[in-house]
Structure formats: C-alpha cells, structure tokens
Amino acid sequence: MTRPRILVVNPNSNAAVTRGIDEVLAPLRFAEGPEIACRTLVEGPFGIESQADVDGVAMPLRRLVEGDNESAAFVIACYSDPGLHVCREGTARPVFGIAECGVLSALSRADRFGVIAIAARSIPRHLRQLRQMGVAERLAGERPLGMSVAESASGEGTLARMVEVGRALRDQDGAGVIVMGCAGMARHRRGLEDALGLPVIDPTHAAVTAALGAVALSS
Secondary structure (H helix, E strand, C coil), X not given: CXXXXXXXXXXXXXXXXXXXXXXXXXXXXXXXXXXXXXXXXXXXXXXXXXXXXXXXXXXXXXHHHHHCCCEEEEEECCCCCCCXXXXXXXXXXXXXXXXXXXXXXXXCCCCCEEEEECCHHHHHHHHHHHHHHCCHHHEXXXXXXXXXXXXXXXXXXXXXXXXXXXXXXXXXXXXXXXXXXXXXXXXXXXXXXXXXXXXXXXXXXXXXXXXXHHHHHHC
C-alpha cells in the first residue's frame, strides 16, 4: 500500500533553507506514517523578503498544487504564507500555511505570544495576517533580527541574535511563548528554547503536525 505524501514547499529558491527544513522534520517521520517530502520552488526568489516576493510566488505555488495529483496535503513553508488562499482555491486537499499554524499552536501555550521576524519590513505583512485571523490582540510583540533569509539560515551568529530578540519579547513585551517568524530559523528552536526558558514554536513543525492530523482523518 502506498503511503500518503505531505509535500512541504519552500517557496524561495535557497536549497540550504529546504535542507534545514527537511532535517528538523525528521522526528515527524515514522515507518507507518505519511511520507514527508520537501521541495524547493525553483521559480522563487532567493528569499521571500518583500510583498512583491510574496505576490510573485503565489501563482507558481498554485500551479504546483494544481499539477500535483499525488500529495495528500501541502505545506507552504514561508512565514508570510504566500499563495495560501489561492492554493486552497486550486485543490480540494488541505493546504497549510506555517504562519497560520504557528500562531494557532502558540495560542495553546500562553495567553500572549511574541514573534521573531527576519526584517522590520516583514512585520507589517505579519500584522495584517494576524488581523485577518482575528488574533492580533494576543500578540505581545514582534521584533526583527535585522538579517536576510540567507543570513539567518547560514547559522553564523543567528542563534545569539535570536536569543537577544527573544529576551526582549519575553522581558519587555511580556510574551509567554515565542514563534520563529521564518522557516530558515528552524534549526535554532531547541537552543532558543533552552536559552529563554519559554516554549518556542517552529511554525513549519506545527504546520506539518497539523497536516499529519488531517491526513490521518481522511484515511
């Protein structure tokens, strides 16, 4: 019997980010469970860092989803959730955005959550989504690392900067849980959680966990 597949799509063209996502999803793979496959959107920019980047990958993602007749569920692994609604419109199968899933997971862990963003210009996009979700009042704060996606994924100094920003979210903004606002941060979750003494949500992990549940319910 063929196992169902969950396709996790990195909508930027940085293969190092995709490899990092694939590595942190290893604990969710088990012998009798769904296949979890990670794919890089080669048409995407090297990093999703502007509204233009978000809008530009929406239709390539839609075409990927519409053309895939094998996957049981899809995860868009970018914290701006690019193309989420247009992809849902293009398939009857579930499509998960990591920002949406990460925030919903955070709401189960604390009254107020904080978000670590890559760059300051990402924050207005994230705030718009929180307002659309109706949960903006639960946001303690969102603070940027001041890095590019590629820099955050490289690991050089990233964790130290994340700890600095996370402490500000905890001590100054009152966050009881931290959401990492980029799929490229995934490998730093454990180190950040240990340093802060707070739950830290990897949104890609949260989205794939939700996808596993959806696939189990449909089987």
